[in-house]
Amino acid sequence: MPRPLVATIDITAMRHNLMQAKHCARGAKVWAVVKANAYGHGLARAVQGFSDADGFALIEFDNAVRLREMGWRKPILLLEGFFEQNDLHTASNYELQVTVHSSEQVDMLEHTNLPNWVDVHLKMNSGMNRLGFLPDIYQQTYKRLRAIDTVRNISLMNHFANGEDADNPALPLAQQLQRFRAASVNLPGERSLSNSAITLLHPEVDSDWIRPGIMLYGGTPGIKTAEEFGLRPAMTLHSELIGLQNVAAGESVGYGSRFVADKPMRIGVVACGYADGYPRHAPTGTPIIVNECRTRIVGRVSMDMMTVDLTEIPAAQVGSKVILWGEGLPIDEVANAAGTISYELMCALAARVRIVER
Numbered sequence: 001m002p003r004p005l006v007a008t009i010d011i012t013a014m015r016h017n018l019m020q021a022k023h024c025a026r027g028a029k030v031w032a033v034v035k036a037n038a039y040g041h042g043l044a045r046a047v048q049g050f051s052d053a054d055g056f057a058l059i060e061f062d063n064a065v066r067l068r069e070m071g072w073r074k075p076i077l078l079l080e081g082f083f084e085q086n087d088l089h090t091a092s093n094y095e096l097q098v099t100v101h102s103s104e105q106v107d108m109l110e111h112t113n114l115p116n117w118v119d120v121h122l123k124m125n126s127g128m129n130r131l132g133f134l135p136d137i138y139q140q141t142y143k144r145l146r147a148i149d150t151v152r153n154i155s156l157m158n159h160f161a162n163g164e165d166a167d168n169p170a171l172p173l174a175q176q177l178q179r180f181r182a183a184s185v186n187l188p189g190e191r192s193l194s195n196s197a198i199t200l201l202h203p204e205v206d207s208d209w210i211r212p213g214i215m216l217y218g219g220t221p222g223i224k225t226a227e228e229f230g231l232r233p234a235m236t237l238h239s240e241l242i243g244l245q246n247v248a249a250g251e252s253v254g255y256g257s258r259f260v261a262d263k264p265m266r267i268g269v270v271a272c273g274y275a276d277g278y279p280r281h282a283p284t285g286t287p288i289i290v291n292e293c294r295t296r297i298v299g300r301v302s303m304d305m306m307t308v309d310l311t312e313i314p315a316a317q318v319g320s321k322v323i324l325w326g327e328g329l330p331i332d333e334v335a336n337a338a339g340t341i342s343y344e345l346m347c348a349l350a351a352r353v354r355i356v357e358r
């Protein structure tokens with residue numbers, strides 16, 4: 001008997017979410033973002049679910065090459081670009097488009113003898129202060145790239161810090177957009193600006209290509225729930241109860257005795273812990289579904305197990321079905337209870353978790 005913990009990946013939901021992104025894109029082309037093993041869903045499944053995307057965007061060179069080997073012929077974009085000269089050869093050989101965000105990368109392009117051209121995406125730092133060129137050197141950097149004979153197309157790229165919090169006084173979205181537009185004015189090339197938050201919440205941002213990630217997997221980037229955005233969960237993490245305890249009032253549960261029963265309670269043990277990717281810092285009260293009833297986890301999440309409150313679910317027994325997140329329990333709710341975001345939960349799904357497709 002295999003361990004009952006399984007992640008079910010719903011390829012149809014992925015397909016559906018891509019259609020939603022395309023609908024929001026209003027004619028713009030779509031980079032389906034598949035970094036971090038397609039946010040934990042698996043690269044091969046992304047190829048199935050997102051076959052109608054116009055391109056794939058990711059971080060990892062090895063996975064970009066794998067996409068080509070799997071037969072993906074449409075564009076591929078590396079979102080952090082290249083790290084060493086050898087990457088540039090790989091990009092050129094496999095026709096991988098690369099982000100250029102630093103002057104060191106421009107130097108490398110100037111000094112690498114490539115047998116073939118590459119397409120590049122010139123990234124602006126319009127205020128996020130992570131990657132990219134400041135607006136005042138954007139045009140001159142464009143000219144530097146234009147002068148390199150192995151550089152073919154140059155696209156213009158921007159990333160927003162506050163798509164789900166557009167009025168953030170430290171960096172309003174409108175200010176970032178204005179900086180991008182002003183500094184890129186008159187430059188030829190396709191614009192690529194929008195992640196999921198911008199795609200769903202800010203149709204005023206005009207982008208030739210959008211770059212949705214989380215929405216494709218059925219997570220919300222914020223403001224509204226995934227369901228309200230018409231998104232469907234791609235990943236459902238489910239397991240079973242493998243043990244039961246009747247606990248008297250005053251007894252504690254689990255490591256550190258962090259939870260103490262204030263009345264007689266029935267406790268269930270679920271086969272899923274932090275070594276499976278469930279967040280260890282999820283506190284007592286984090287929602288979970290047992291036997292189709294919503295309840296809460298209690299006590300510390302341990303490596304392979306967690307404990308749940310069955311006091312109101314008398315029918316629950318060993319073997320009862322448990323849903324940790326996904327269908328019936330939005331991953332965003334679990335993430336929120338654990339003080340994180342759905343992205344982190346998806347990406348942290350551990351290699352030991354069995355995956356089945358639906």
Ligand SMILES: *Cc1c(COP(=O)(O)O)cnc(C)c1O
Nearest residue numbers: 033079159195196211212213214
């Ligand atoms: C990860 C990433 C995205 C996708 O972001 P979501 O919030 O998941 O939609 C888009 N663009 C870049 C540059 C990224 O790194």
